Amino acid sequence: MIKEILIKQKKEMEVLFKKPYIERSKITQAEKHLNSDLVKVVIGPRRAGKSVFTAHLFKDKLPAYVNFDEENLVRLKNYDELIKELYAMYGENKYLLFDEIQNLPGWELFINRLHRAGYNILLTGSNAKLLSKELATSLTGRHIPIEILPFSFKEFLKAKNFVFKQEEMALPEIKGRLLNYFESYLKDGGFPELVVKNLEPTGYLDTLLDSLIFKDIVKRHKLRLAERIYDLQIYLLNNFASEFSYRKLANQLDFNSVITLEKYLRYLEEAYLVYVLSRYSHKAGERLASPKKAYLVDNGYITAKAVQASPNNGKLLENLVFTELLKIGYQPNHNLFYYKTRNGKEVDFILREGLKVKILIQVAYRVDELGVKDREIKALAEASEELKCDNLIILTWDYEGESVCQGKKIKFLPAWQWLVAAG
Known part of the structure; x- marks a missing residue:
């Protein structure tokens, strides 16, 4: 045998x-x-x-x-x-x-x-x-x-045999193809087989996710209440990149205790499906007690399995930026966090080096919508003052520029451009 x-x-x-x-x-x-x-x-x-x-x-x-x-x-x-x-x-x-x-x-x-x-x-x-x-x-x-995580955007482009020089990115033909590939990557993700073979994403990812949940969680941990892990998975696929508290979520999904919910979330993390991100604070106790945010390992899972009528491009872009930060070596809750200012303004990602906050990143798919640009700028400026960090970036779909708020310079950068330069 x-x-x-x-x-x-x-x-x-x-x-x-x-x-x-x-x-x-x-x-x-x-x-x-x-x-x-x-x-x-x-x-x-x-x-x-x-x-x-x-x-x-x-x-x-x-x-x-x-x-x-x-x-x-x-x-x-x-x-x-x-x-x-x-x-x-x-x-x-x-x-x-x-x-x-x-x-x-x-x-x-x-x-x-x-x-x-x-x-x-x-x-x-x-x-x-x-x-x-x-x-x-x-x-x-x-x-x-x-x-090894699913393809980064650079690896995705390599798999598509799309090669270009840095100085060619502004050419209409090159930029048009880049945006086309970026939209595909944003929606369907970067699982290699899917990208290389041009497979139909929904069926492939649906089967892959079901196999992951069953083999790596239900079977391995001998779960008797398997429906709870499926409920939790569905919730996170539809509420990724949003704050949640363990207690409220345990009540909402009818878990018998917060401890059980935390254990099931750990199973999803161990199986490389979900990452739970803490809010940054100088005090460890506040970090532990504050609401969390969950991100998926690949955007394709979200598009394939979430039940919303149409995907939220802003949240998808935020999830994509999070996964890229993982791929270039940042570790959640070690040197990667999210942040809320004293006035409740949220900053999507803060990156640390040692004990210092080095970069603040905000993600905004569109900045031409009413109030969006102003809101994102003010959140970064406020966080910059509190965290003593002047490296401020807003990643967008395709807007590039600079703004000044409260004496702080803020750079707007197309996310696809940032992804091509990353790593």
């Missing part, structure tokens, strides 16, 4: 080797550690391109490959049997590539043993907290995490 599975998976890996590869921004970081004795751990959402990324990273090493998304392998009791079959198939190979390792019971002890035996190991997994917690226990200081 094991032999047949491994033969099939070896053929699948050979197919991956031959697939056209869109180079990811994380490749330089990963290549730097390729020959080190650290366990390389590639983590990210399902279908974000982890397998293709790792296959091409390890391609020249011809690694022994196992995908643990196979139920018969997960049931395996004797892991030595697996190593024996890998030797029989690949010969004496010290390079191991294991996909979806979190599905294997007791995997951390198994990997620790292989690591001590001198294997060069590359793992993938789609459960962030589970992997980091277990690796921190069993491989302290001996692993390097590499996070």
Whole structure:
């Protein structure tokens, strides 16, 4: 049985080797550690391109490959049997590539043993907290995490074979195509298979999300009240980028306690579907007690699954900016927050370096609507004064310019331009 599975998976890996590869921004970081004795751990959402990324990273090493998304392998009791079959198939190979390792019971002890035996190991997994917690226990200081999320806008353009020089962005033909691609990216997101194969987004993302909820949450955590996680998912898909409080949401969705709601939200975060963002305060206690905002890992999920009649482009753009901040290395509730001034004016994102607030970002899809420009400018100027930060940006659909408010200079930048320059 094991032999047949491994033969099939070896053929699948050979197919991956031959697939056209869109180079990811994380490749330089990963290549730097390729020959080190650290366990390389590639983590990210399902279908974000982890397998293709790792296959091409390890391609020249011809690694022994196992995908643990196979139920018969997960049931395996004797892991030595697996190593024996890998030797029989690949010969004496010290390079191991294991996909979806979190599905294997007791995997951390198994990997620790292989690591001590001198294997060069590359793992993938789609459960962030589970992997980091277990690796921190069993491989302290001996692993390097590499996070792969759906395509950034730059990677999306690369996948579409759209190449241009910086100075060409102002040309009508180039800018027109950029805006066309940006609208597609804003609505349908950046899951690689969807982008590369031009698949119909709604059906693909609908199936992917249902699989994620069932496999990575309901099944893994043996949830008895599965409808609660589905209710929570639907709520967040329709109320992303909006403030909520745990207590009110627990009452609204009929959870039996705030603790249960927080636990279910954690499951959604661990499965790389949702990120919960805290309001910034110098005081840790205020941060914990303040309302939160939730963002989705990819805009495509929102468009495919939300029940609103038409998408809110302003909220979609805000979600997109949030995911780009993740892709360039910002960490929610560490150096990325949202903010409310003493007068209740909201700033979408504040970025910190060390203990200092370095950038304030506001997202406004349209600034030509009545009162929008004035509102966003005043919020930034007020926050700038309170947080002692003068780097103020408003990201828009396609408006560029500058304004001055209360002596503060505020830059307006088209979001697509910011995305092309990011990273």
